[in-house]
Amino acid sequence: MAIQVIAFDADDTLWVNEPFFREAEEKFCSLLEDFMPAHSILKELYHTEIGNLSLYGYGIKGFTLSMIETAMRISNQQMPISLVEKVIQIGQEMLEKPVDLLPGVEEVLQNLNGDYRMVLATKGDLVDQERKLRKSGLEKYFHHIEIMSEKKVEDFAKLIRHLDVKPEHFVMLGNSLKSDVLPVLELGGHAIHIPFHTTWIHEQVHHEVKHENFSSVENIRLAAELIRKM
Amino acid sequence: MAIQVIAFDADDTLWVNEPFFREAEEKFCSLLEDFMPAHSILKELYHTEIGNLSLYGYGIKGFTLSMIETAMRISNQQMPISLVEKVIQIGQEMLEKPVDLLPGVEEVLQNLNGDYRMVLATKGDLVDQERKLRKSGLEKYFHHIEIMSEKKVEDFAKLIRHLDVKPEHFVMLGNSLKSDVLPVLELGGHAIHIPFHTTWIHEQVHHEVKHENFSSVENIRLAAELIRKM
Numbered sequence: 001m002a003i004q005v006i007a008f009d010a011d012d013t014l015w016v017n018e019p020f021f022r023e024a025e026e027k028f029c030s031l032l033e034d035f036m037p038a039h040s041i042l043k044e045l046y047h048t049e050i051g052n053l054s055l056y057g058y059g060i061k062g063f064t065l066s067m068i069e070t071a072m073r074i075s076n077q078q079m080p081i082s083l084v085e086k087v088i089q090i091g092q093e094m095l096e097k098p099v100d101l102l103p104g105v106e107e108v109l110q111n112l113n114g115d116y117r118m119v120l121a122t123k124g125d126l127v128d129q130e131r132k133l134r135k136s137g138l139e140k141y142f143h144h145i146e147i148m149s150e151k152k153v154e155d156f157a158k159l160i161r162h163l164d165v166k167p168e169h170f171v172m173l174g175n176s177l178k179s180d181v182l183p184v185l186e187l188g189g190h191a192i193h194i195p196f197h198t199t200w201i202h203e204q205v206h207h208e209v210k211h212e213n214f215s216s217v218e219n220i221r222l223a224a225e226l227i228r229k230m
Numbered sequence: 231m232a233i234q235v236i237a238f239d240a241d242d243t244l245w246v247n248e249p250f251f252r253e254a255e256e257k258f259c260s261l262l263e264d265f266m267p268a269h270s271i272l273k274e275l276y277h278t279e280i281g282n283l284s285l286y287g288y289g290i291k292g293f294t295l296s297m298i299e300t301a302m303r304i305s306n307q308q309m310p311i312s313l314v315e316k317v318i319q320i321g322q323e324m325l326e327k328p329v330d331l332l333p334g335v336e337e338v339l340q341n342l343n344g345d346y347r348m349v350l351a352t353k354g355d356l357v358d359q360e361r362k363l364r365k366s367g368l369e370k371y372f373h374h375i376e377i378m379s380e381k382k383v384e385d386f387a388k389l390i391r392h393l394d395v396k397p398e399h400f401v402m403l404g405n406s407l408k409s410d411v412l413p414v415l416e417l418g419g420h421a422i423h424i425p426f427h428t429t430w431i432h433e434q435v436h437h438e439v440k441h442e443n444f445s446s447v448e449n450i451r452l453a454a455e456l457i458r459k460m
Contacts, residue, residue: 055325057357061291068298069318077311084314085302088295095285126356127287127379149357 002230003116003190005165007146009174010122010129012196013220015136016100019198021063024090028067031083035075045070046201053202057149059125064091095128099135104221109141112224119144121159121172123151123179151179153186160187171230173223177205185211190230192216192223232460233346233420235395237376239404240352240359242426243450245366246330249428251293254320258297261313265305275300276431283432287379289355294321325358329365334451339371342454349374351389351402353381353409381409383416390417401460403453407435415441420460422446422453 011017025045029038036044048066056062067087071079112118120142122129129147133139144163148155160170167188174180175196182205184191193209193216209216217223241247255275259268266274278296286292297317301309342348350372352359359377363369374393378385390400397418404410405426412435414421423439423446439446447453 055322055357056291057355061286061295065291065294065318065321068314072311072315077315079311081302081307081309081311081314084298084311085307088299091295092285125287126377130379147356149360 002169003171003227004169005117005119005163005171006112006227007119007121007159007170007172009172009176009180010120010132011124012175012198013102013173013180013194014105014120014138015102015132018196018200020094020097021200022198024063024067024094027090028071028087031086032071032074032079035079041070041074044074048073050202057125058123059128060091060094061125061128063094064088067091095131099132101136101138102220104219106138108220108224109138112227113141116227117143117163117165119146119159119163121146121148121151121156123148151176151183153183156183156187156189160189171227173220175199176203177209178203181209181214185209185213189213192226194218194220194223232399233401233457234399235347235349235393235401236342236457237349237351237389237400237402239402239406239410240350240362241354242405242428243332243403243410243424244335244350244368245332245362248426248430250324250327251430252428254293254297254324257320258301258317261316262301262304262309265309271300271304274304278303280432287355288353289358290321290324291355291358293324294318297321325361329362331366331368332450334449336368338450338454339368342457343371346457347373347393347395349376349389349393351376351378351381351386353378381406381413383413386413386417386419390419401457403450405429406433407439408433411439411444415439415443419443422456424448424450424453 008014025042029041032041048070052062052066056065068084071083071087118141126147146159160167171190171192172180172184173192173194175194177193181191181193190213215226217226238244255272259271262271275297278300282292282296286295298314301313301317348371356377376389390397401420401422402410402414403422403424405424407423411421411423420443445456447456
């Protein structure tokens, strides 16, 4: 069997995530509609987030701080202080969201369980990712959980070394070409892209990916079938 | 040799951390001195932090959000909006602090290097702890880095299992009796306490620790000497 280790991305691969950010952004825009039209607010927010990325990393707490910073800037510090409280509440509600598994996820993990070593490789905030994993009930399927601050080539190289597997026996499944696919292909591993309907601008890749170790499938069930044939 | 793995806590064991929080709290109190005396502000802030701990976890981003929440509450939403900006800045400055190694740290790691498997076991925010480790230049001494959302018995049990070492061959060094010492002793491991002059209230233990696998020493050099004799 060619594949020994299957690594799964979590957000928007196993469970819903990005739509909660879109929903939060909508609420944020409606709080500030007196100061600016929504599309400009979103641009400003994205600008703040990217500016803070090296300082805050990924995750809801940094996102909340970036919303507050953006609100102050675009309102020219004229917004009411109660608005800050509402923004903090948007963040706290995000942190309390239930975990919605995507269709087929549990069935596929059950099916592959025992035949492959399965690991979770997810980017984001430690506490929040652990909370989601606990709520998901999926922890038992994973041999190893890796919560990464970044998913670049060197981060995957470290993970693959740690798992003591050859890249050609490693496959990564995820919804982000940038974070789940390209770095793994560069290391000689396999990658299967399972697109999700919503992708954060920062994760978007604007060129076509073609590689002998790469496939793109519609859902996680098809990804599992593909792995069985590899 | 009895000890095979030495695990080091990071904040206030390898480098200065808690004093930056104390400094930030002082700045926060002086921003709000018109509303409340400092000692009451600190009580309110601690109350907010503990209330948010399960949601935010440990670290500077959650601390910043808790400062903002506290400021709004104690000013009865009467504070100027510019104050929020100042609080965010306090947090960002904390995230940009240089890493001050405690005396003897590098020398001790160099000395033990090769004779023991050394790991870093630290609690806190993923991005921030990785940043400090990178700045510290100490990464090369560690066989494994574990950034934990909590340091409870089950968290150390997982770590010890992962390292494939028997608890009696494992020693943890750290400044927190609650997080670095008690859970490790409970698992049958060894623990050495290296007190630091400042401890966050939440980490304080108000009873004496007595255990055959426990020692308390004044600095990391003495801890290393002790390990050599174990």
